[in-house]
Amino acid sequence: MSVILQTRGLSRSFSGLRAVHEVDFDLPQHKIRALIGPNGAGKTTFVSMLIGRLPPSSGSITFEGRDVTALPAPKRVGLGMAYTFQITSVFGKLTCHENVALAAMRRLGGDTAAVDAEVREALTRVGLADRAADVAGDLSYGHQRLLEIAMGLAQRPRLLILDEPTQGLAESEIADFKALIRALKAETTILLIEHNMSVVMELADRVTVLNFGEVLAEGTPEEIHASRAVQAAYLGTGTEEASC
Amino acid sequence: MSARYYWGLHLGLIALLFAGHFVLPAYQHGNVARIMVLAVYAMGYNIAFGYTGLLSLGHAMFFGAGMYGMGLLSYHFDAGALPAMAAGIVAGAMLSLVVGLLALRTAGVSFMIVTLMFSQALAMTLVYFRDITRGDEGFVIPSATRRLWGMDLSDEAHRYLIAWGLFSIVLIFTLWLVRHRWGRVFVALRENEERASLLGYDAFRTKLGALVISGTISALSGAAYALLFGYAGATFAGVQYSIFPLLWVLLGGAGTVLGPFVGALFMFYLIDLSSGVTDAYMLIAGVALVLLTLFLPQGLVGEVKRRLWRDLP
Numbered sequence: 001m002s003v004i005l006q007t008r009g010l011s012r013s014f015s016g017l018r019a020v021h022e023v024d025f026d027l028p029q030h031k032i033r034a035l036i037g038p039n040g041a042g043k044t045t046f047v048s049m050l051i052g053r054l055p056p057s058s059g060s061i062t063f064e065g066r067d068v069t070a071l072p073a074p075k076r077v078g079l080g081m082a083y084t085f086q087i088t089s090v091f092g093k094l095t096c097h098e099n100v101a102l103a104a105m106r107r108l109g110g111d112t113a114a115v116d117a118e119v120r121e122a123l124t125r126v127g128l129a130d131r132a133a134d135v136a137g138d139l140s141y142g143h144q145r146l147l148e149i150a151m152g153l154a155q156r157p158r159l160l161i162l163d164e165p166t167q168g169l170a171e172s173e174i175a176d177f178k179a180l181i182r183a184l185k186a187e188t189t190i191l192l193i194e195h196n197m198s199v200v201m202e203l204a205d206r207v208t209v210l211n212f213g214e215v216l217a218e219g220t221p222e223e224i225h226a227s228r229a230v231q232a233a234y235l236g237t238g239t240e241e242a243s244c
Numbered sequence: 245m246s247a248r249y250y251w252g253l254h255l256g257l258i259a260l261l262f263a264g265h266f267v268l269p270a271y272q273h274g275n276v277a278r279i280m281v282l283a284v285y286a287m288g289y290n291i292a293f294g295y296t297g298l299l300s301l302g303h304a305m306f307f308g309a310g311m312y313g314m315g316l317l318s319y320h321f322d323a324g325a326l327p328a329m330a331a332g333i334v335a336g337a338m339l340s341l342v343v344g345l346l347a348l349r350t351a352g353v354s355f356m357i358v359t360l361m362f363s364q365a366l367a368m369t370l371v372y373f374r375d376i377t378r379g380d381e382g383f384v385i386p387s388a389t390r391r392l393w394g395m396d397l398s399d400e401a402h403r404y405l406i407a408w409g410l411f412s413i414v415l416i417f418t419l420w421l422v423r424h425r426w427g428r429v430f431v432a433l434r435e436n437e438e439r440a441s442l443l444g445y446d447a448f449r450t451k452l453g454a455l456v457i458s459g460t461i462s463a464l465s466g467a468a469y470a471l472l473f474g475y476a477g478a479t480f481a482g483v484q485y486s487i488f489p490l491l492w493v494l495l496g497g498a499g500t501v502l503g504p505f506v507g508a509l510f511m512f513y514l515i516d517l518s519s520g521v522t523d524a525y526m527l528i529a530g531v532a533l534v535l536l537t538l539f540l541p542q543g544l545v546g547e548v549k550r551r552l553w554r555d556l557p
Contacts, residue, residue, distance in 0.1 A: 051442065077444035085442075091435045102432050105425045106444040155443070 004029045010059035019045040021213040032190045034204035042213035051083040080158030088144040092137030103151040122154040141168045277404040280411040286504030288461030289489035294498035296454040297434030302363030308481025309335040310463025315476035318389035325392040336463020344455040367481040382477025497546030
């Protein structure tokens with residue numbers, strides 16, 4: 001099984017505070033990996049380094065065999081990585097169609113018909129097809145999250161990083177989201193930061209747990225579910241809490 | 245609304261201005277010629293400010309580069325109209341490339357200050373090297389240059405038609421550009437630069453492209469202004485001429501293709517009409533501007549876009 005993304009010794013400190021520390025991480029192709037951990041565990045810092053929003057203090061990132069540690073974010077996106085924001089970051093004054101078209105255009109260029117088809121498909125997959133002409137800023141929070149995902153899909157990425165995609169979604173929308181991600185598995189590799197445990201348990205092939213910026217555990221959802229260390233980190237009954 | 249409607253609207257304006265050549269009384273005919281040349285400047289400014297969100301306070305340097313690039317070649321070397329115009333346009337393109345490479349390392353308020361400073365430096369340079377540029381007093385463009393294909397460019401009719409031709413080309417180019425994917429990425433950068441970067445667009449290079457297009461069109465306007473109205477002077481590179489296109493674009497509607505023309509037209513006649521009434525015409529113009537900003541903050545065409553025609557380019 002080939003590894004699409006690998007980090008070695010990846011670290012990031014913010015003025016002395018170790019947000020992410022010496023993380024070795026391997027992500028095989030066509031798998032769904034969930035990244036979980038308590039608030040402040042360093043999940044968003046970690047994926048921000050993967051996509052290039054934040055430079056690491058030390059360590060390396062390899063994407064499809066190529067060292068991308070020094071590449072700026074747009075170049076990494078050009079290689080096939082895509083990222084959807086935790087705090088929705090759509091183009092609020094533009095229509096949904098235009099938002100997704102911007103995502104598709106970089107890959108498809110000036111071929112308007114192909115861009116339009118791609119936009120229609122991406123919006124249909126997330127269930128926003130009938131909102132195409134609406135201004136993104138007028139959508140509900142949940143719908144803006146779905147629009148973010150559509151923008152990720154329209155890029156046809158080799159690796160799709162979703163930062164808390166189900167936050168703010170209704171139960172029915174979460175069910176649709178699960179079906180969508182399962183269908184995507186054949187096309188792409190997915191790294192999912194997620195708080196909703198039902199999403200993690202049902203979707204992920206493997207789960208990585210971050211705590212205090214370090215990998216606490218990694219395994220199948222069942223293994224993680226049963227892990228005492230993980231329970232301790234989440235519930236705060238272990239000795240880790242005393243050290244912070 | 246479909247493409248047919250907005251092409252109709254923009255081509256309609258071009259047709260209307262062409263008809264103006266035959267029906268306008270002499271005084272208005274001259275005014276509209278001047279407004280069309282200045283609207284080219286405003287349309288150039290609008291690409292940087294209105295579409296890409298680059299608030300420059302130094303576009304007079306590009307207008308001035310066009311004017312002096314064209315004027316100096318004419319004044320010192322008796323160049324013909326076409327080579328002189330080409331020199332002006334190239335000067336503006338080169339200057340916007342160099343200024344862009346440096347100034348675009350900043351953003352927001354810093355970008356405003358850096359562009360203002362570069363522009364002031366150019367204006368000072370024009371005054372300082374008075375042996376070459378004739379300093380403050382400027383110079384008249386020699387009549388040898390003001391001939392094109394046997395036409396005398398100081399002639400009112402030729403002047404109007406050339407101004408109309410340039411205006412039409414730049415209007416259609418702008419309409420094409422903002423519908424093109426480059427123009428759409430400009431807007432994406434204006435709206436949310438970080439998001440655009442994470443969709444794979446190189447923000448620096450795209451903004452540089454926008455600034456060079458903007459500076460080159462501004463230079464075209466400066467060169468045409470000197471060629472058609474026969475004078476180049478350092479005032480045209482001064483801070484006032486950096487503020488004018490900002491005002492025109494704001495009044496007409498930033499990020500609309502027609503806004504710059506409407507804004508330039510409105511402000512020209514606002515000053516023209518109020519100076520006919522009183523010597524304190526700037527007072528009237530100022531109050532009108534304040535009222536517009538209060539009640540039509542999107543500008544004249546911008547309000548039409550907001551209320552009636554959302555996908556007007």
